[in-house]
Amino acid sequence: MQTQWDSVYAARTERITSSAIRELLKVTEQPEFISFAGGLPAPEVFPVAEVGEAINRILEERGQQALQYGATEGYLPLREWVARYMSGQGVPTSVENVLITTGSQQAIDLLGKVLLNEGDPVVVESPTYLAALQAWNIYGARYLPVPTDEWGMRTGGLQQLLAKRPKLLYCLPNFQNPTGATLSLSRRRRLIEQAADQGLPILEDDPYRELRFLGKQLPRLISLESARLEQHTAPYQGNVIYASTFSKVLAPGLRVGSIVAAPSLINRLVQAKQSSDLHTPTLNQMLVYELARDGFLERHTRLIIDVYRKRRDSMLTALAEHFPAETRWTEPEGGMFVWVTLPAPFEAARLLATAIEEKVAFVPGAPFHPGGGGDNTLRLNFSNATAEAIYEGIARLGAAAHRLMDTAVTA
Amino acid sequence: MQTQWDSVYAARTERITSSAIRELLKVTEQPEFISFAGGLPAPEVFPVAEVGEAINRILEERGQQALQYGATEGYLPLREWVARYMSGQGVPTSVENVLITTGSQQAIDLLGKVLLNEGDPVVVESPTYLAALQAWNIYGARYLPVPTDEWGMRTGGLQQLLAKRPKLLYCLPNFQNPTGATLSLSRRRRLIEQAADQGLPILEDDPYRELRFLGKQLPRLISLESARLEQHTAPYQGNVIYASTFSKVLAPGLRVGSIVAAPSLINRLVQAKQSSDLHTPTLNQMLVYELARDGFLERHTRLIIDVYRKRRDSMLTALAEHFPAETRWTEPEGGMFVWVTLPAPFEAARLLATAIEEKVAFVPGAPFHPGGGGDNTLRLNFSNATAEAIYEGIARLGAAAHRLMDTAVTA
Numbered sequence: 162m163q164t165q166w167d168s169v170y171a172a173r174t175e176r177i178t179s180s181a182i183r184e185l186l187k188v189t190e191q192p193e194f195i196s197f198a199g200g201l202p203a204p205e206v207f208p209v210a211e212v213g214e215a216i217n218r219i220l221e222e223r224g225q226q227a228l229q230y231g232a233t234e235g236y237l238p239l240r241e242w243v244a245r246y247m248s249g250q251g252v253p254t255s256v257e258n259v260l261i262t263t264g265s266q267q268a269i270d271l272l273g274k275v276l277l278n279e280g281d282p283v284v285v286e287s288p289t290y291l292a293a294l295q296a297w298n299i300y301g302a303r304y305l306p307v308p309t310d311e312w313g314m315r316t317g318g319l320q321q322l323l324a325k326r327p328k329l330l331y332c333l334p335n336f337q338n339p340t341g342a343t344l345s346l347s348r349r350r351r352l353i354e355q356a357a358d359q360g361l362p363i364l365e366d367d368p369y370r371e372l373r374f375l376g377k378q379l380p381r382l383i384s385l386e387s388a389r390l391e392q393h394t395a396p397y398q399g400n401v402i403y404a405s406t407f408s409k410v411l412a413p414g415l416r417v418g419s420i421v422a423a424p425s426l427i428n429r430l431v432q433a434k435q436s437s438d439l440h441t442p443t444l445n446q447m448l449v450y451e452l453a454r455d456g457f458l459e460r461h462t463r464l465i466i467d468v469y470r471k472r473r474d475s476m477l478t479a480l481a482e483h484f485p486a487e488t489r490w491t492e493p494e495g496g497m498f499v500w501v502t503l504p505a506p507f508e509a510a511r512l513l514a515t516a517i518e519e520k521v522a523f524v525p526g527a528p529f530h531p532g533g534g535g536d537n538t539l540r541l542n543f544s545n546a547t548a549e550a551i552y553e554g555i556a557r558l559g560a561a562a563h564r565l566m567d568t569a570v571t572a
Numbered sequence: 573m574q575t576q577w578d579s580v581y582a583a584r585t586e587r588i589t590s591s592a593i594r595e596l597l598k599v600t601e602q603p604e605f606i607s608f609a610g611g612l613p614a615p616e617v618f619p620v621a622e623v624g625e626a627i628n629r630i631l632e633e634r635g636q637q638a639l640q641y642g643a644t645e646g647y648l649p650l651r652e653w654v655a656r657y658m659s660g661q662g663v664p665t666s667v668e669n670v671l672i673t674t675g676s677q678q679a680i681d682l683l684g685k686v687l688l689n690e691g692d693p694v695v696v697e698s699p700t701y702l703a704a705l706q707a708w709n710i711y712g713a714r715y716l717p718v719p720t721d722e723w724g725m726r727t728g729g730l731q732q733l734l735a736k737r738p739k740l741l742y743c744l745p746n747f748q749n750p751t752g753a754t755l756s757l758s759r760r761r762r763l764i765e766q767a768a769d770q771g772l773p774i775l776e777d778d779p780y781r782e783l784r785f786l787g788k789q790l791p792r793l794i795s796l797e798s799a800r801l802e803q804h805t806a807p808y809q810g811n812v813i814y815a816s817t818f819s820k821v822l823a824p825g826l827r828v829g830s831i832v833a834a835p836s837l838i839n840r841l842v843q844a845k846q847s848s849d850l851h852t853p854t855l856n857q858m859l860v861y862e863l864a865r866d867g868f869l870e871r872h873t874r875l876i877i878d879v880y881r882k883r884r885d886s887m888l889t890a891l892a893e894h895f896p897a898e899t900r901w902t903e904p905e906g907g908m909f910v911w912v913t914l915p916a917p918f919e920a921a922r923l924l925a926t927a928i929e930e931k932v933a934f935v936p937g938a939p940f941h942p943g944g945g946g947d948n949t950l951r952l953n954f955s956n957a958t959a960e961a962i963y964e965g966i967a968r969l970g971a972a973a974h975r976l977m978d979t980a981v982t983a
Contacts, residue, residue, distance in 0.1 A: 162771040163801070164811040166836045169739060169773060171689045171711070201641055209635030216627050224620035228823035230612055263674055263827075263849040270848045274710060278582045296847035299685060300582070328580060360573040362580060390574070400575040412639035414854035416674075425577045436707035437681045437848065438674040443825035445853055 191520075195554030197541040198522040200338065200497060203472075204545075206465050207412050208452070215451040219444065227444040233435045234427075235261025235419075236446035242453055243419050247403070248395065251384045255395035257424040260431060263441045265368055265418035267434070268404040269293045272364055273300040274433045275426070276329055284322055284330040286314045288500075288529030288538070290338045290366065293331060304531035311491055313337065313344030316351040323355060329362050334382060336369040336496025339529045339540040343494055346379050353385045353401075360400060362426075368406045368418075371462050373495035374470035383421065398423050407449050409497075410462045415445045469497070475548035476541065476555055483559025485566055497544040500526070502537060507566060509539040515561040521554045606965030608934040608952040611749065611908060614883075615956075617876050618823050619863070626862040630855065638855040644846040645838075646672025646830075647857035653864055654830050658814070659806065662795045666806035668835040671842060674852045676779055676829035678845070679815035680704045683775055684711040685844045686837070687739055695733055695741040697725045699940030699949070701749045701777065704742060715942035722902055724748065724755030727762040734766060740773050745793060747780040747907025750940045750951040754905055757790050764796045767811065773837075774812045779829075782821050782873050784906035785881035794832065809834050818860050820908075821873045826856045880908070886959035887952065887966055894970025896977055901952075908955040911937070913948060918977060920950040926972040932965045 219227050234240060240259040247254035262268045269292070277283065279301035285294070287306035294304070305322045308315050314332060332352070334344040344352075356363050365382040383401040390399050406418035420430060434440070452458055476499055480490055487504040503509060509525035516522060526538025543551055630638050645651065651670040658665035673679045680703070688694070690712035696705070698717035705715070716733045719726050725743060743763070745755040755763075767774050776793040794812040801810050817829035831841060845851070863869055887910055891901055898915035914920060920936035927933060937949030954962055 162769060163809065164771040164773050164834070164837075166834060166840075169687055170840060171685065171687055171692075204636035204640050207636055207639040209631050209639065212635070212639065213628060213631045216631075217624060220620050220624045220627075224623075225615035225618055226825075228618040228620065228623065228825045229615050230610075230824045263853075266850045267848065274582065276580055276582055281582075292847055292850070295843075299844070299847060358573060360575040362575050398574065413641045414637075414639045416849060416851070416853040423575070423577060426575075429577075429581060432706075433710070436703055436710060437678065438827060439677045439703070440827070442674075442827040442853055442856055445856070 194520050194522055195546060195550050195557070196522045197543070197546075197554060197558075198524050199545055200542055201545040202409055202413055202497070203465070203468055206468055208457075208461055211452060211457060211461075212412070212448065215448050216444070219447045219451060223447070227447050229443060231440045231443040231446070233431050233440045235259065235441060236443060236450060239446050239450040239453075242450055243421065244395070247421055250381065252381070252387045252397055252403075252421070253393060253395040254397050254421055258396045258421050258427060260420045260422075260427050260434065261441050261446055262404075262418040262420055262434070263438055264408060264413070264416040265366065265404045265406040266292060266296070267437070268418055268420045269364070269366070270296045271420075271430045271433045271437065272329065272402065273297045273302065274437075275429045276362065277302050278328075281328040282325050284319075284327045285531055286332060286337065287532055288339050288526055288535055289331065289531065290333060291529050293366070294531055306530070306532040309337075309340060309342060311342050313342045313348055314352065316348045316355070319352070319355050323359055323361065327361060329364060330356055331364045331366065332382065333366045334379070335367055336372065336493050336498070338369070338496070339498055339524070339526060340500040341491045341493030341496055341498045342500070343379065349379065349382055349385055353382055353389060357386065357389060357400060363401045364404060365401050366404045368404075368409050369496035370405070371410050372466060372469060372497070374466055374473065375494040396424050397421065402426065407453075407458075410458055410465065411449060411452060415449065417441060417445050417449045469544055471548045472543045472546070472551055473499070475551045476543045479552045479555030479559070483556045485559070485562055487566075488562065497542055499541045499543060501539045501541060503539070503562070504566070505537060508536045510536070512539065512562060512565050515565050516558055519557040519561050521557045521561070523558070604931050606932045606957060606961050606968070608932070608954070608957075608965060608969075610956055611953055612956040613820055613824055613908070614876070614879055617872075617879055619868075619872055622863060622868060622872075623823070623859065626859055627855070630858045630862060634858070638858050640854060642851045642854040642857070644842050644851045646670065646852060647854060647861060650857050650861040650864070653861055654832065655806070658832055661792065663792070663798045663808055663814075663832070664804060664806040665808050665832055669806065669808045669832050669838060671831045671833075671838050671845065672852050672857055673815075673829040673831055673845070674849055675819060675824070675827040676777065676815045676817040677703060677707070678848070679829055679831045680775070680777070681707045682831075682841045682844045682848065683740065683813065684708045684713065685848075686840045687773065688713050689739075692739040693736050695730075695738045696942055697743060697748065698943055699750050699937060699946055700742065700942065701744060702940050704777070705942055717941070717943040720748075720751060720753060722753050724753050724759055725763065727759045727766070730763070730766050734770055734772065738772060740775060741767055742775045742777065743793065744777045745790070746778055747783065747904050747909070749780070749907070750909055750935070750937060751911040752902045752904030752907055752909045753911070754790065760790060760793055760796055764793055764800060764812075768797065768800060771811060775815060776812050777815045779815075779817045779820050780907035781816070783877060783880060783908070785877055785884060786905040807835050808832065813837065818864075818869075821869055821876065822860060822863060826860065828852060828856050828860045880955055882959045883954045883957070883962055884910070886962045887954045890963045890966030890970070894967045896970070896973055898977075899973065908953055910952045910954060912950045912952060914950070914973070915977070916948060919947045921947070923950065923973060923976050926976050927969055930968040930972050932968045932972070934969070
């Protein structure tokens, strides 16, 4: 008898459905396509030469260590670097606050493993990062969606949701995926006050923070929380769990991220990580440390910002020139995404069908909404094509939008 | 209010207890210690120069790809290599049978995520690999332990356990961790026949296979299953899930392993992996492929075997010369571990206390037994010290054992 695989899957994984985005990306890999669908950083700005030099240095000086098993917590000098960096940002952090993760997707997964039981409510922005929902679905999360606008999560109705005793609040405060919106300072303060009032853990997922083109950096939620607690010495003991990554400022293919959180939570996350993948690859961690410690990453980030700002500007210009007047979109101050809202009855899924004929692709916004809705929204990525290709692609997409809306009018 | 972390952890992670082994390893990191406690490969034989050359080649030729996000399934040429390799080993395998994992620990975790619900029974060898139990505890597994001897899992009572409708059977057929035992051919056949009879998924965890010093390779469970199904063309569609790793023949710090299984199961595992860490680091996969494709790994494995065999021989010689006559131990034909059984009332935990005074360390065997027992057993690793240090360490440990047993007699 052969295994009847369908009958043996865990109930929890019945909830894993094939991601529409993954399937879509496969179609649009053809070279003539201009794709706004993915979330890929620009490979042209990967510091390939510096990576090669750093690896050669590491292998020469500590080659055996770089290839050997390492501690689950992460490579100590990198953890120390993260602790120093965060301390410099106003969050007294010690090494026991820091866990190195295999990308920040793993931070999301480990949080689910450690905090979420079947049926546990999680407060999320709507729309929010799709792969977080997919990760937590496996652990049986229920979602309490909070509406968002151009200043991020609308904190007005939060108190009511908090009464439902959520186990976790999830927030992407800067240049959110998918909307590109940044949480305003007053909302940050309100969020911390209200959540803090009941000791609710907050996952502050902040992959795009360093990619700010315009405006001033706002304080992190973890900094506001740290100030509220008036703890002036490490280790940090607050409710906010800060997830960051080197994917956007260095290279996503290395899969190195970090979590900063209270030591007792870090201990649990370490145990969960140990049984997930033992540790994040040693060489990759040493490489990130080598490029972070002498300030190279900081200089390199300015180069990335220059490139991305031009691409964003090209996208916003093209949207204004080629999209139907009734369309709205965000004007992100950083990150990698613009969020478009079509006038009410028009569906992004139908636009996508037309767009694919024009050899241009994007991701419809509906799947990012845990509570449903958003049928008239779409996400556009601007980091992974030249400014010229972006202009051309948005012109094509605008033509497709005009076509869709004109057909509806004449029909 | 600060988060009361103890009150918010998921019920499932209450089961993650601090591993005695991890804590122990911290104590024994002092340089004067001779430690048989870990499971680290010999760093002296890591091919540091070849790794450096291969990385330079990859970065020069395909640097942007090496640093970019990749497919969750894994780097296609590496998946193809695994498929070709397994096909050459008598298992018709296509690329849709192959998932690249972040070390084979991730294979174990993903299997738990996809197959195990709260309370599901899993058949395991007793003793077995500790970190598999830790990974599956999180998903609520119950264990049905099968006793083992020097020829591996004793299949005599298996039929009775299978009547309890387990969801998975877990087996390390070659040079098992912790015992070093190899499953005999007749037991391999019986296992496949009996488990196959009810379509039970079998996880064949085979990290040490290539490290055989003596004797003949035995067919993999997946090969026997493939022959039983009489499927002569790929894709493989059987019940056995084959997990392998490049940790032992190349370098564990790279965290690259693979799963070969039926395509419908691979699809589920891909979805689970996507929400766990998106994909295994691209550069690491390209590096492994670069070193595997031209036969370097095969040549390199012979060097590792030469080194490990000497170390094993040194350990067995020292055990015979220095250990009390009533002690028994395995004589593994490969791998990294020897398993010692003290005469009945003597406890390995008490021996460890004495051993640490002698600056020598090992891991007590009890935690490897999911059903309890094994208090008089211990695991000795022989891959991570020179033959000389091993001889010296076993002499010290033998003295400690004599001391423990003499004290008991005079007490």
